[in-house]
Each structure stands twice: as C-alpha cells, then as structure tokens.
Amino acid sequence: MTASASRNASASASEILRSHIRDVADFPKPGVMFKDINPLLADPTAFRTVIAALAEQAATLGVTKVAGIEARGFFFAAPVALQLGVGVLPIRKSGKLPGRTLRETYALEYGEATVEVQEGAVTAGDRILVIDDVLATGGTAVAAATLLGTAGAEPVGLAVLLELTFLGGRQRVSPLPVSALLPV
Numbered sequence: 715m716t717a718s719a720s721r722n723a724s725a726s727a728s729e730i731l732r733s734h735i736r737d738v739a740d741f742p743k744p745g746v747m748f749k750d751i752n753p754l755l756a757d758p759t760a761f762r763t764v765i766a767a768l769a770e771q772a773a774t775l776g777v778t779k780v781a782g783i784e785a786r787g788f789f790f791a792a793p794v795a796l797q798l799g800v801g802v803l804p805i806r807k808s809g810k811l812p813g814r815t816l817r818e819t820y821a822l823e824y825g826e827a828t829v830e831v832q833e834g835a836v837t838a839g840d841r842i843l844v845i846d847d848v849l850a851t852g853g854t855a856v857a858a859a860t861l862l863g864t865a866g867a868e869p870v871g872l873a874v875l876l877e878l879t880f881l882g883g884r885q886r887v888s889p890l891p892v893s894a895l896l897p898v
C-alpha cells in the first residue's frame with residue numbers, strides 16, 4: 715500500500731472511531747469520561763477498518779510480535795498480529811499467567827498495579843508493537859515497555875485507538891513512538 719493510501723485508511727479509521735466510541739461520564743468513578751469501545755466491537759465493518767489501519771501503520775516496523783495489554787488491548791492485538799503474520803503476546807495483570815513470569819509494578823492514582831509476561835514468551839531481539847485501546851496517563855504503557863525491555867525485547871511502538879492528549883501520556887511514554895488513530 716502506498717503512503718497516501720495508508721493515510722486514507724487511517725483517516726477513515728479516525729472517522730469511524732468518532733462515531734463508534736461512546737463517552738460514558740463518571741465511569742468507573744466520578745470525574746472520569748470513559749471511552750467505551752463496545753459499539754466498535756459490535757460493528758464488523760467498522761472493526762475491520764480499524765484493524766486494517768493499525769496493521770498498515772505497523773507494516774514497516776519489522777515487528778516480530780504484537781503485545782496486547784489486558785484486557786481491551788487483546789481485542790486489537792490479536793487480529794493485527796494475524797494480519798502481520800506474527801505471534802500475539804498477552805501482557806496480563808498480576809496472577810493470571812501460569813508458570814514463571816516477569817513482572818513490572820507501577821504506581822496508580824491510588825495504590826499500584828503489576829503487569830506480567832510469561833518467562834520465555836519473549837526472546838532477545840524480538841521487536842514488539844504494544845497495542846491498547848486508550849492512552850491516558852501512559853503509566854500502563856511505560857510499565858509494559860519496561861517489562862518487554864527487561865525480557866530482552868525491543869518495544870518498537872505503542873499503537874492505540876484513542877489518545878487522551880490532555881493527560882500527557884505521549885510525553886511519558888517517550889522515546890517510544892506512539893501512533894493514535896484518534897487523538898482527543
């Protein structure tokens with residue numbers, strides 16, 4: 715696909731996201747405007763267009779695996795990985811993966827959280843694209859990228875559907891390149 719066709723695919727994915735992501739005020743707590751992706755998941759044509767746009771953006775990165783961040787990142791990482799012809803790597807919350815794991819703990823507004831990958835699931839030299847639905851403060855993405863680095867892989871980018879630009883996640887994730895189909 716040419717560069718201009720790829721820009722067109724991203725532009726139509728952005729338009730689709732505008733009409734297929736629902737704002738839910740005060741969920742899961744007061745003051746948060748939750749971005750609900752369920753209308754997108756319910757529309758196969760729209761969903762396919764978004765997956766194609768994510769895969770096109772990644773096509774030149776030389777990716778060897780696509781990592782999805784639990785849980786909503788899984789919906790997007792798996793079909794993008796299939797389209798790129800590479801494996802899927804689940805980055806899971808604490809305690810979900812069997813066997814030995816590598817872990818990274820990070821701070822939340824209240825308390826902390828941990829992300830994990832299975833030991834051996836990542837090999838030295840892996841070039842990994844990380845996918846999630848929403849980039850907010852960037853804390854989760856930084857933890858995921860750090861975890862992959864600890865495992866010997868190279869995180870080559872973060873791809874999200876939506877970027878909440880006012881929260882400065884992109885700066886926090888830097889120097890990892892971020893591509894967002896719809897910055898809001």
Ligand code: AMP
Nearest residue numbers: 747748749848849850851852853854855
């Ligand atoms: P953060 O670590 O602050 O960048 O938060 C990113 C994670 O929290 C992602 O896995 C998102 O799914 C989720 N998230 C954060 N804010 C929102 C929001 N306003 N709507 C939907 N999901 C969100």
